[in-house]
Amino acid sequence: MSPFTLILIFIIATLAGYKVINEVPSLLHTPLMSGMNALSGVTVLGSLVATASAVAVGNVFLGFLAITLATINLVGGFIVTDRMLRMFKSK
Template identity: 65%
Template sequence: MESIWLIIIFAAATLAGYQLIRQVPSLLHTPLMSGMNALSGATVLGALCAAGAAVYSGSRICAYIAILLAMINVAGGFGVTARMLNMFKGKKEEDGQ
């Protein structure tokens, strides 16, 4: 992909994200943050590309470590977010009873 497109995508995504996230109430800021945290682990996609294209065994090991760290980030982030949101949700159902 042309470099210019990557920059345009970055700018557009930043603006769109800004609009979307402004709507989140402060009640949900901690889950929002941990969810965003999980998404920042999207760098696992880059790590996979890098692992596939790695030439030297040293650089491949680097890529593998990157995959490992990014995956901890993704799984941990989504995991804690789900846990917190379940607390919010669980309470609501109890109230309904």
């Protein structure tokens, strides 16, 4: 993809995210944050490709570390958000 397209995607996604997230009430700001946290583990996608295509042993190891960390981020974030959200009960 061309740099121009990528930057366009960046801008559109930021605006769309801004619009949707602004509607989340402060009641749910902690779960929102941990949910967003989980999403920031999206970098696992990059780490998978980078690791698979790495040749040097050191690089493979760094990539492997990146996969592990990003997956902790992803899995931990979603589960902890789920735990929190299930606690919110109405009368």
